Each structure stands twice: as structure tokens, then as C-alpha cells.
Amino acid sequence: QVQKKALFTHSVHLQQILQYIKDKDFVSNTLNNIDFPAEDDKFQEKETKRNKYKIADVVLDTPYIKMNISNVPSIQNKQILRGLILNNVVVSMPYQFNNNNYLRAVIALKIDQLSPHMFSSCYNLEYIKLKCLTLSNGLLKIENNIKTIPACCFFNHHTHITHIQLNKVQVVEDSAFFYCSKLQFVDGPQVTHVHNQSFSTCIQLRDFNFPNLCYFGYYAFNELSLVKKISISSQFRFKMKNREFFKCTQLTFVYLKSVTSLGVQSFASCPNLRGCIFSSAELVEKSCFQDCSKLVWVEAPIVKAVLSNSFTDCKTLNRIWFDSNFIYEKDSFLGCRALNRKAKLDKRKYHRITGQYKKICKYVHYLTGIGKIQTD
Structure with missing residues (x-):
């Protein structure tokens, strides 16, 4: 009990910091200050003038192909292919343009849906013009009819996608933007x-806006090297599972309003993480903050259980705000030097004060013959 009292000791300075964080834009979910690039409306015209597109079959080794037929099979693994114009293709299909490493431009104005692996491993694709999306000047803009980004749709190493506007998209499926190495900002208001x-591993991603997010998958945002702040104030309550923000090396602050359970290693190995606010969290899973060596404080006022190794090697952790009756395991705070040191100091202070109180009670009893010496 003494140790728990030590953990819940508030300082006025930290309370002011927390209030400042809540009042300011640390907990905002917008990208209002980010200038998204404008679409290059003349790219298609310049592309067709600059390169000689020939009406040909995809089986031929032709770098620039134009096709007017509607029934075109998936076009994969064409190392010489640079540009593709499909005037009458309407249907999208899985792996439709997969693994064309040197493909630069795709124009298919009648395709109005996306498919799994549709543009995966197209490393050099810099221009896409479909009915349902546009990629131009680094901006990937999804049209309003698209509600789901299929699995692995832009998987692996799209070096020309820097900004994404998801507009009406509600679901981003497995590995949809995995390792888009130049991606910097994502706006997904719905x-x-x-x-x-x-x-995962979008190593240049700096910020994202998902104000209505109510589900994280495994490794959803892990190994983001440049993200410094995560702020999601969705009203929908949901649980985290496993390594969602694992190894986000520059992450310093986290605010998640509606998460009810913090997952296994969800924030593990985030060496610059300093502070966290979880308004609705009730459970901290195993190794959740393991090796967050600079973590100083965590505010989660209704947490009731902290499982093993949750804060292992959080050497600078010295303030936590959990439910007053929370339970924890022996190794939950293993290696938390500052926290353990503070608990020991507060315990000594407690014993010193109670010892002085006992002496005073004894003295009063000696002088007056009344009074009860309290030993608790």
C-alpha cells in the first residue's frame, strides 16, 4: 500500500503539463498545416506526347503499350514495360499490374474498383489515372466511391507516393501500404x-489523421522512424492486440482516448517515448512498454491490471496514474529504477513521519495520561 501511494503522488508541475497537452494541439487529429501536393493535370498529355504508345499485345516486349480491347488479362512481371494505356478495360482483378518493376504510368479511365495486389511491387510507378483513383505528383487520391483499400493493393516500395487522401475510405486491409518507403502523410477522415x-515500415511517414479509428491490426504502424506524436480521439472503444507501434524510434507522446486494452508489445522498443494518456484503458498486456528507456509518465486512470514485463526496463519512469486498486505482477515494473527508487524514498519518508507521530503520542500520553498510541 505504501508503494502504491508513492506511485500515485502527483506533482503540480506534471499536472500542469498534462493539462497543457490536453488543451493544445497535441491531441488534435488534423493535418491542417500540411500542404498536400496538387495534381498534375497535364501529365497524361505530356506522357503521350513524350513517349510513343503503340497498339500492341502485352506479350510483346514493347515499353509503351496502348490497348483498345476490354478483355485484358493481368499484366505481371514485365521488366521492359514503362507505360500502359487501357482505354476500354472496366473490370479490376487481383494482381492486375503486379510486379512490373519499371512501369511508370497506368491510364485506365474506366476502372472504378480496386483489387488485392493490384499495384504491388511496382517500384517506379509515378502516375496512375483510374476512374476510382489518381496518383500524380506524389499525391495518391482515392475517389469517394471507394470504401475499402484491398489487401496489398500498394504493397512494397512505392517510391513515388508521398501523400495519401483516403476521403470516404473506411477500411484499410492487410498490408495495403506496406513499405511505401517515401510516404509522409496520410489523411483518412472516415x-x-x-x-x-x-x-508497417513506412519509414518516412511523419503523421496521419484517423479521427474515427476503432480498430488496429497487428503491426499496423510498426517501425515508423519519423512519427513523433500519435493522437486518436475516436469515441469508439476498441482493444489493441500486438505490436501496433513497435519500434517507432522517434515517438515521444501518445494520446488514445477510447482504447480499452493495451496490447502485447504495442509500444515496445520506442526509445524516445516520454508520456502517454489512455483515458479508457483498463488492461496493460505483457511487455507493452518494454524497453521504453525514456518513458517518464503514464496517465491511465482506470487501469485495473498490469501484466508481466509491461514496463520492463523503463528506467526513467517515475509517475503513473492508474486505478487505486490496480493489480500487477512481480516483474511488471522490472528495471524501473526511478520508479522503484521513488517508492523506496517515499516508504522511508512514511516510516520516518509515522515514527515521529508515535513519539509525539507517547509524550502526550506521558504528560496527560490520556490519548491512544496508534501503531497503524
């Missing part, structure tokens, strides 16, 4: 579900 590895 996204509710981000599935497994959706934005």
Missing part, C-alpha cells in the same frame, strides 16, 4: 479499421 501491417 477510416475506422486499419488491418495488419497496413502502414
